[in-house]
Amino acid sequence: MTPIELLTDWMDDEKSAGAAYAQHAVLSSQALNGSAHGRVVAIREMTAAGILFFTQARTRKVAEMQQNPRVSLTFWLERRTREVMVEGEASFLTPEQNAHYWASYPQWAQLRFCSYAPTSGEPIEDKRMLEEKRLALQQTYQDQPLPCSPDYCGVTIKPQRFVFYQYRSDELSDVWEYVVAGDGFQQQRLSP
Numbered sequence: 001m002t003p004i005e006l007l008t009d010w011m012d013d014e015k016s017a018g019a020a021y022a023q024h025a026v027l028s029s030q031a032l033n034g035s036a037h038g039r040v041v042a043i044r045e046m047t048a049a050g051i052l053f054f055t056q057a058r059t060r061k062v063a064e065m066q067q068n069p070r071v072s073l074t075f076w077l078e079r080r081t082r083e084v085m086v087e088g089e090a091s092f093l094t095p096e097q098n099a100h101y102w103a104s105y106p107q108w109a110q111l112r113f114c115s116y117a118p119t120s121g122e123p124i125e126d127k128r129m130l131e132e133k134r135l136a137l138q139q140t141y142q143d144q145p146l147p148c149s150p151d152y153c154g155v156t157i158k159p160q161r162f163v164f165y166q167y168r169s170d171e172l173s174d175v176w177e178y179v180v181a182g183d184g185f186q187q188q189r190l191s192p
């Protein structure tokens, strides 16, 4: 199995064990002032090309990844007491690729995104103004899909290193590292 296949397998296993949010991970990046900064993101797709998630263009993470694309994703798979750490390089989808994914969004998700994305991370007096915006958009577009928001921003993390950590209480834990080597990955066992 490639490390992406193994990660997919662990996520599927976590979901079958009843986890509702197995596809979430903590994305860590370097803040503009050099400090560390992490937050949860929902992983949309995982392929050999990379690990894809979506965000709002005006969020901190976007400015941070533009300055330093070297980031990490940490998955905590609680049901199976597993951790997967992925280190890699972030790159941004093209406007055409963003539009492709946007079109696959249900209209309610497009409405939600367009109501909050332009002010993401900014102070607001009251959430009502966002709800009113959502309602106004709903009235404008009725049942029609919304045009792709300029704030809709897909990010692919191209992995360079994975660590798979299986915590075990019956015996010592198993830890495997995969590091990119040529076209593939080199695998070795690490001491927990």
Ligand SMILES: Cc1cc2nc3c(=O)[nH]c(=O)nc-3n(C[C@H](O)[C@H](O)[C@H](O)COP(=O)(O)O)c2cc1C
Binding pocket: 024, 037, 038, 039, 040, 041, 042, 043, 053, 054, 055, 056, 059, 060, 061, 062, 121
């Ligand atoms: C369950 C959950 C899922 C989330 N999914 C995403 C996501 O897919 N993309 C995203 O940009 N933010 C997501 N967020 C919000 C982020 O964790 C974060 O608060 C926000 O993006 C602002 O981050 P930043 O200021 O560091 O850029 C999610 C939060 C939670 C609790």
